[in-house]
Amino acid sequence: xxxxxxxxxxxxxxxxxxxxxxxxxxxxxxxxxxxxxxxxxxxxxxxxxxxxxxxxxxxxxxxxxxxxxxxxxxxxxxxxxxxxxxxxxxxxxxxxxxxxxxxxxxxxxxxxxxxxxxxxxxxxxxxxxxxxxxxxxxxxxxxxxxxxxxxxxxxxxxxxxxxxxxxxxxxxxxxxxxxxxxxxxxxxxxxxxxxxxxxxxxxxxxxxxxxxxxxxxxxxxxxxxxxxxxxxxxxxxxxxxxxxxxxxxxxxxxxxxxxxxxxxxxxxxxxxxxxxxxxxxxxxxxxxxxxxxxxxxxxxxxxxxxxxxxxxxxxxxxxxxxxxxxxxxxxxxxxxxxxxxxxxxxxxxxxxxxxxxxxxxxxxxxxxxxxxxxxxxxxxxxxxxxxxxxxxxxxxxxxxxxxxxxxxxxxxxxxxxxxxxxxxxxxxxxxxxxxxxxxxxxxxxxxxxxxxxxxxxxxxxxxxxxxxxxxxxxxxxxxxxxxxxxxxxxxxxxxxxxxxxxxxxxxxxxxxxxxxxxxxxxxxxxxxxxxxxxxxxxxxxxxxxxxxxxxxxxxxxxxxxxxxxxxxxxxxx
Amino acid sequence: xxxxxxxxxxxxxxxxxxxxxxxxxxxxxxxxxxxxxxxxxxxxxxxxxxxxxxxxxxxxxxxxxxxxxxxxxxxxxxxxxxxxxxxxxxxxxxxxxxxxxxxxxxxxxxxxxxxxxxxxxxxxxxxxxxxxxxxxxxxxxxxxxxxxxxxxxxxxxxxxxx
Numbered sequence: 001x002x003x004x005x006x007x008x009x010x011x012x013x014x015x016x017x018x019x020x021x022x023x024x025x026x027x028x029x030x031x032x033x034x035x036x037x038x039x040x041x042x043x044x045x046x047x048x049x050x051x052x053x054x055x056x057x058x059x060x061x062x063x064x065x066x067x068x069x070x071x072x073x074x075x076x077x078x079x080x081x082x083x084x085x086x087x088x089x090x091x092x093x094x095x096x097x098x099x100x101x102x103x104x105x106x107x108x109x110x111x112x113x114x115x116x117x118x119x120x121x122x123x124x125x126x127x128x129x130x131x132x133x134x135x136x137x138x139x140x141x142x143x144x145x146x147x148x149x150x151x152x153x154x155x156x157x158x159x160x161x162x163x164x165x166x167x168x169x170x171x172x173x174x175x176x177x178x179x180x181x182x183x184x185x186x187x188x189x190x191x192x193x194x195x196x197x198x199x200x201x202x203x204x205x206x207x208x209x210x211x212x213x214x215x216x217x218x219x220x221x222x223x224x225x226x227x228x229x230x231x232x233x234x235x236x237x238x239x240x241x242x243x244x245x246x247x248x249x250x251x252x253x254x255x256x257x258x259x260x261x262x263x264x265x266x267x268x269x270x271x272x273x274x275x276x277x278x279x280x281x282x283x284x285x286x287x288x289x290x291x292x293x294x295x296x297x298x299x300x301x302x303x304x305x306x307x308x309x310x311x312x313x314x315x316x317x318x319x320x321x322x323x324x325x326x327x328x329x330x331x332x333x334x335x336x337x338x339x340x341x342x343x344x345x346x347x348x349x350x351x352x353x354x355x356x357x358x359x360x361x362x363x364x365x366x367x368x369x370x371x372x373x374x375x376x377x378x379x380x381x382x383x384x385x386x387x388x389x390x391x392x393x394x395x396x397x398x399x400x401x402x403x404x405x406x407x408x409x410x411x412x413x414x415x416x417x418x419x420x421x422x423x424x425x426x427x428x429x430x431x432x433x434x435x436x437x438x439x440x441x442x443x444x445x446x447x448x449x450x451x452x453x454x455x456x457x458x459x460x461x462x463x464x465x466x467x468x469x470x471x472x473x474x475x476x477x478x479x480x481x482x483x484x485x486x487x488x489x490x491x492x493x494x495x496x497x498x499x500x501x502x503x504x505x506x507x508x509x510x511x512x513x514x515x516x517x518x519x520x521x522x523x524x525x526x527x528x529x530x531x532x533x534x535x536x537x538x539x540x541x542x543x544x545x546x547x548x549x550x551x552x553x554x555x556x557x558x559x560x561x562x563x564x565x566x567x568x569x570x571x572x573x
Numbered sequence: 574x575x576x577x578x579x580x581x582x583x584x585x586x587x588x589x590x591x592x593x594x595x596x597x598x599x600x601x602x603x604x605x606x607x608x609x610x611x612x613x614x615x616x617x618x619x620x621x622x623x624x625x626x627x628x629x630x631x632x633x634x635x636x637x638x639x640x641x642x643x644x645x646x647x648x649x650x651x652x653x654x655x656x657x658x659x660x661x662x663x664x665x666x667x668x669x670x671x672x673x674x675x676x677x678x679x680x681x682x683x684x685x686x687x688x689x690x691x692x693x694x695x696x697x698x699x700x701x702x703x704x705x706x707x708x709x710x711x712x713x714x715x716x717x718x719x720x721x722x723x724x725x726x727x728x729x730x731x732x733x734x735x
Contacts, residue, residue, distance in 0.1 A: 122591060123598050127641040130586070147641060182735065183583055183644040307635035310628070 003173040005134040005165035006031035009098065012141045014041040015175035018069050020060060020434055021045070022053040026073025027113060028100025031165035036071075045434065045463060048455035050077050052427035054084020055453065058093050059391060059428030062414045063435045065220065067094040067148050074100040075113030078159075079120065083421060085155050086124035090418025091241060092218060094153035096144045097121075103163040104132070117159045126154030134164050134171055142176040151186025152305040153218055186304065190321030195329045198276075198300045198317050199337055202330075205274035206345035207296075207352075208234045211257065211286075214241030214417065215279015215303060221324035222246070222410040225278065228327050231334060233346060235353055237265035239280050240402055241417045248406030249386070254353065255362075258286040259555050260399040263361035264353055266553070266561040269294055271352070277301045279323040282312040283418070292560025302326045361553050361566055362403050370546035371520050373397060373472045376527075377404040380442065380470060383527045388440040389432045391415060393425040393449030396478035397470075399551045401444050423452030426469065430456060433465045440468065440531060447473040447497055447542075457510040460538050468530050469540045471503060474547045482550045486565075507540035516542045575604070576630050577656060577725045579733055580619040580637060580646040584610050588642040592619055595640065601625065601633050605658075605701075607722035616644065616735070620724045622701075644735050653728040659696065660704045661686070663717040666693045670713045681707050692716065 003011060009032050013021060022045045025033045036044055047053040050072045057068025068088075072081050078099040088095045099121075102111040118130045127147050129140050137160070144156040202208065210232075216225050222245045229236050229252055236246050237257040246253055255262035257269055269275070275297040280286070287293045290313055301308075301315040302323055309318040319326050364374045377400050380388070386406055391414040392398040398415055407413045414432055416424040429443040443450075450471055460467060472478075480495040504514030513534050517526045523543065530539040553564040582588040589608055596603050604622040611618050623633060630648065637643050649656075666674050671693075678685055678695050681703065687694035697707055701723055708715065727733070 118587060119590070122587070122594055181641070184641050305639070307632065307639050309635075311632060314628075 001173050002170040004031070004035070004167045004170050005137055005160070006035035006167060008134070008137050008171075008173045009141065009160070009165060010035040010039060010042060011173060012138050012175065013069065014039070016141070016145055018042055020057075020431075021069050021071050022047060022057040022060075022431070023071035024050050024053055024073065024077060026077050026100065028074035028102060028162045029071060029077075029165075031162065031167060032071065032098075032100070032160075034167070045430070046459065047427065048458050049453065050080035051083050051423065052430075052453050052456045052459065054081045054095070054097065055087065055421075055424050055427035056431040057095055058084060058088045058424075059414050059431030060435050061088070061093050061095055061431070062428070063389060063411050063432040065411065067096055067145060068431065070095065070097040072097070072099055073113065074102055074117065075115045077113075078115055078117040082120060082124065083423075085121055085157065087416050087419045087421040087424060088155040089124045089126065091214060091416065092153050093155065094148040095155040096141070096148050097155060097157045099157060099159050101130070101159045101161040104161045105163070107161065117157065121157045124155075125157050128157035128159065130159045131161065131164050134169055137164060138173060139176050139179065142179045143181060146179050146181070147184060151184075187306075187320055188322045188325055190302065190319040190326035190329055192329060194317060194319045195326065195333055198319060199330060199333045201274055201298055201300060201317060202232065202276065202334070203337065203339050203341050205234075206342055207272050207349045208232070208274040208276065208346075209268050209272040210234050210236040210276045210278065211239070211269065211280055212236065212242045212245060212278040213239035213280025215323045216242055216245040217410045219279065219304070219323040221279070221327055224324055224327035224331065228331055231331065232341060234276075235268055235350070237261065237269065239283070239286055239417075240415070242280065243402060243413045244407030245410040247408040249408055256402050257561075259288070260403065260551050260553065262403070263359045263553055263564060263566065264356040266555065266564060267356045268353055270561040272297045275299045277315070278327070279303060281308045284312070287313060288555045288560050288563075289558050294561075359566065364549070368520070368546060371517065371523060371543050373400050373474070373543075373545045373549055374404055375520060376470060376472060376523055376543050376545070377401060377444070379524050379527055380444075381405050383524070383531055384440050384442070388412070388442045389414065389436055391425045391429040391432060391441070391443045393445045393452075394420045394422045395446055395449060395480075396482065396549070396551050397444050397446045397449070397472045399479075400472070422449040425449060426453050426467070427456045429467045430459060430463070430465055433467055434463070442468045442470060444470045444472065446478060447471055447475065447500055447503070448477045454506075457507065457512065457538070461510045461512065465538060466536050467538050469538070471540065471542045472545050473500075473503070473542050474545045474549065475500065476547060478549075479551070485550070486556070503540055503542040507538070512538040512540055514540045514542065516544065518544045574627075574630075575622065575624050575650070577649040577654070577723060578621045578623065578634065578637070578646060579649055579725060580621065581611070581644045581733060581735060582617050582619060583642045583644065584615050584617040585642060588617065589619065591640050591642055592621070592637065595636055596623070599632075599636060601629065605720075605722035607724050618733075620722065622723050645733060647727070647733050649725045649727060652731065654725050655728060656700045656723055656725045657698055658701050658704055658723045659698045659721040660707075661719050662695050662697065662708070662711075662715060664693050664695060664711060665691060665714040665716055667691055674711065674713055677707070677711055683707070
């Protein structure tokens with residue numbers, strides 16, 4: 001089959017099984033868009049800004065486990081995509097981003113819409129390629145998908161100069177079914193000897209904690225994690241990225257840990273003697289001050305990326321490998337093991353944990369005359385029965401979802417953990433909704449975050465995406481305000497959102513439904529209406545919430561897990 | 574501690590930028606960097622000198638290994654190895670100093686590879702220390718120096734091959 005570069009690119013995406021392509025046309029990709037026009041297999045979603053394209057593809061990838069695919073033009077198309085690429089990079093999300101480039105002879109001449117896309121994206125991708133010959137196009141795309149989806153996943157950029165896709169030059173095309181790269185061979189199986197050392201330590205534990213993260217989601221190891229945790233009877237805590245990989249309503253689950261984690265999770269971490277870290281990377285938001293981190297614990301760390309091992313915290317037993325494969329190995333060895341875990345010690349440990357749980361660290365004023373953000377999320381959980389796909393932006397609302405929405409399944413909680421990208425929520429929800437037609441997709445956001453990619457309301461209109469936007473509107477950049485209250489003596493420097501639009505009218509102008517909710521009594525009816533009567537419409541729910549609400553517990557920078565603020569009145573725990 | 578890391582990379586445009594960019598992005602330092610293709614033109618060998626604690630060097634080698642273009646690497650300083658750097662140094666050589674410089678060059682087992690009535694270009698190979706010592710010892714004005722950066726190879730049968 002003889003095809004032009006543009007046709008090869010689109011045919012390759014079809015052969016690779018790509019369902020959706022999130023993009024925005026421009027000069028350097030016009031040949032590709034022309035090829036796209038002449039087929040129906042790959043569905044193109046036209047966003048309103050390239051950042052939206054990358055977040056939408058990212059949301060699709062997080063929701064499905066399949067790579068998200070983006071097509072943008074050269075220059076500003078590529079630079080607008082960078083925030084979304086970096087977002088995916090920090091959370092290890094498989095994506096392939098195809099950027100147009102000026103024609104080969106013009107590269108380096110400061111041509112119109114020329115930017116060094118490979119140079120700009122080098123530090124925020126897993127890898128990137130510049131295609132220099134049309135003959136290399138198909139195999140380079142194959143390498144891009146292979147690298148993006150294997151090992152520790154991540155975004156890969158393929159920069160394609162315009163002349164490579166020119167319709168005049170046609171060459172033979174055959175779909176490359178597989179590819180090998182001598183310089184890239186990710187380790188899958190963990191070392192069995194390391195696993196047996198880990199088993200010995202696990203069985204000797206008196207105050208164990210399982211601390212698991214996004215790696216469990218990425219390696220589809222939720223079932224194995226549940227089996228492992230159940231057979232041991234150990235308490236488990238999740239990172240922000242790991243929520244849902246272990247059922248949030250299970251009695252063994254202590255909630256999220258870290259800066260805004262629960263009292264019981266953080267105290268258990270601090271007092272533990274054996275810590276089993278699974279697909280988690282000891283991020284600073286999790287560890288607090290590393291000098292004070294788990295002072296008594298021997299640490300087992302399972303991770304596919306050797307560079308994650310002992311990067312921030314020294315570990316005792318590293319196991320490099322795919323989380324699912326390693327958990328299977330551990331489960332197998334535990335089943336065969338003749339020694340047993342210390343039941344008495346474990347029972348004492350649980351008694352201690354139950355004492356901590358009595359603190360009820362997520363309490364809030366339920367009698368308030370103002371709408372509390374926590375209350376909205378509790379109602380959301382109730383009405384969606386914990387089954388919704390929830391995206392968020394970044395800030396207080398994100399932490400409230402992590403604390404209050406009990407995710408029982410992986411890939412239901414979609415948020416920017418590593419990079420902390422405001423503007424992520426709405427476009428990510430588009431990708432999630434496309435991947436899950438007919439299911440409830442909710443974007444929990446704030447009035448600051450939502451305005452960073454609000455143009456995508458137009459995309460939602462074009463493709464009839466019935467997303468439910470929960471706007472927790474406190475007229476502040478809430479998390480910034482909270483830090484300013486604590487650290488800067490309430491000098492609220494530029495964290496106040498003045499000149500807000502009328503979100504109801506704004507939603508209506510895009511032919512969506514807008515509802516403004518100002519009283520606690522109206523929260524539940526509004527939510528019921530959104531998920532009932534307006535199930536098939538995008539509904540923008542603008543909740544006017546208590547301006548002064550803060551996220552607790554909180555570990556301040558430089559403090560340890562046992563040094564939490566539980567409320568403004570109640571100082572260090 | 575000072576470490577010499579030898580890296581085999583795909584001989585592709587951008588491979589060097591990935592390696593050097595990694596050092597900048599993660600705040601590691603590069604003391605010297607030497608790069609050229611190997612006997613297999615599809616591969617290049619980078620020799621890189623860096624300093625850091627054991628933990629830092631461990632992270633550096635892991636992060637380098639993570640780069641897709643890196644095929645293989647070794648920290649030469651972990652074993653017995655040979656280190657060489659080449660320097661060309663242009664010296665002012667007038668009158669009595671001409672004899673004196675020649676004597677110094679002989680002591681350091683260097684060679685004079687270019688001569689004018691007022692200058693010498695001296696070629697000198699050895700460890701970085703030796704080159705430093707020559708610069709310190711030579712007693713005439715230095716007009717220019719150029720150094721290749723450190724290269725190194727393991728002693729004995731050990732070899733960095735793919």
